[in-house]
Amino acid sequence: MLNENNELAENKDTKHFDVGNTVVLQHGQACLVRTLKKGTEIKIIGKSVRGYDIEDKYGNKVIECGWIL
Numbered sequence: 001m002l003n004e005n006n007e008l009a010e011n012k013d014t015k016h017f018d019v020g021n022t023v024v025l026q027h028g029q030a031c032l033v034r035t036l037k038k039g040t041e042i043k044i045i046g047k048s049v050r051g052y053d054i055e056d057k058y059g060n061k062v063i064e065c066g067w068i069l
Helices: none
Strands: 022-024 041-048 051-056
């Protein structure tokens, strides 16, 4: 998630991100249509046992991306 200085900050109490947090990808995220590149700012829009649902600033979504922190 981004802190007030627009820097990447981790939720140190729980070691995970919540729905609504904005994060920066540390690795590329491949899907059937495209790859979201490392450094892309994304928003967590959902969470399931198969991973987070994420969305970039252009509205591109990856559902159940396969990783949970």
